[in-house]
Amino acid sequence: MAVGITRTQRVLLRGALRCMVLFGLLVVFLQIANAVGDGVLSRSIDVADGDRVGLRQRGVYVYESAVRVDLDHASTQLWVESLLPTVLLALAVAAIGFMLLRVFHETDAGQPFFDSSARRLRVVSAVIAVAAIVVPLAAAFADSEVLAVAQPRLETGGPDVAAVALWLVIALVVRVIAEAFRIGTQLRDDTEGLV
Amino acid sequence: MPVEEPHRIVCRLDELLAARGMTLTALADRIGVTIVNLSILKNQRAKAVRFSTLTALCEALDCQPGDLFELEQR
Structure with missing residues (x-):
């Protein structure tokens, strides 16, 4: 039984x-x-030097900072580059969900401190950290490749550094929790057989 | 994680209970330790004993810790 949460939760x-x-x-x-279906590569891209739309009211500026690109006959390489960030992120989400589900099953069965739980949390932390870095880089690369074909005079805005930092902090928190599980497993082993 | 070394401590709870005509259930009731834990101790599966448990056992069985445990010879 998990401590502190109700059956509904x-x-x-x-x-x-x-x-x-x-x-x-x-x-x-x-x-x-x-990709296989309509064959039109659509991508919304944040651009570095957006054209000002032209509204200026009391010091408020509105910038057009994103463009939407639709390519009818994109090459296979461009398709792969364009799909890669989303597919990587989706696979990371699925993998994290699967591993957290396994950890939850063990915790719910009344035995939170298993080597396997600690190991899975370490993997979750690593997946978050790698995804936090690789996905934005892959997305930025895909954006630049698509823009190079569709509109070479525009430049991409680049990865969102704040978001990357936030996900790295989350990965660090999960790593700390994994360490707590590892120490908990050691403590459980130490007290096993204690009368 | 430290490597767990095998021990050679033998618990003589079984003999002490027989000598006093006491059952494990009666001992468990008297000292407030679960019968499961006493069974672990009796069947040589315990890895450690709390001083509080040892004190309660010695009082209930009217013995010394040395009567309850012995070191098995190699």
């Missing part, structure tokens, strides 16, 4: 984690289906 948490896994896999499927 347990059901909701389990459902949310299962949704994470399904959502990740569904996104991968839809992305590939879209």
Whole structure:
């Protein structure tokens, strides 16, 4: 029995984690289906030097900082580059959801401190950290490649450094929790057989 | 994680209970330790004993810690 949460909360948490896994896999499927389907590569791209739209009211400026690109006959390489960030992110979400679901099952069974739980949390932390770096880089690369074909005079805005930093902090927090689970497993082993 | 070394401590709870005509259940009731834990101790599966448990056992069985445990010879 998990301590501190009600039966309803347990059901909701389990459902949310299962949704994470399904959502990740569904996104991968839809992305590939879209690529195979209509064949139009659509991409919304943040550009570095957006054209000012022209509204200026009491010191408020409005900038057009994103463009939407639709390419009818994109090359296979461009398709792969364009799909890669979303597919990587979706796979990361599915993997994280799956591993957290396994950790939750063990915790829910009344045995939170297992080597396997600590190991899974370490993997979750690593997946978050790698995804936090690789996905924005892949997205920025894909943006620049698509812009080079569609509109060479525009430049991409580049990765969102604040978002990357935030996800790295989250990965660090999960790593600390994994360490707590590892120490908890050691303590459980130490007290096993204590009368 | 430190490597767990095998021990050679033998618990003589079984003999002490037989000598006093006491059952494990009666001992568990008297000292407030679960029968599961006493069974672990009796069947040589315990890895450690709290001083509080040892004190309660010695009082209930009217013995010394040395009567309860012995070091098995190699």
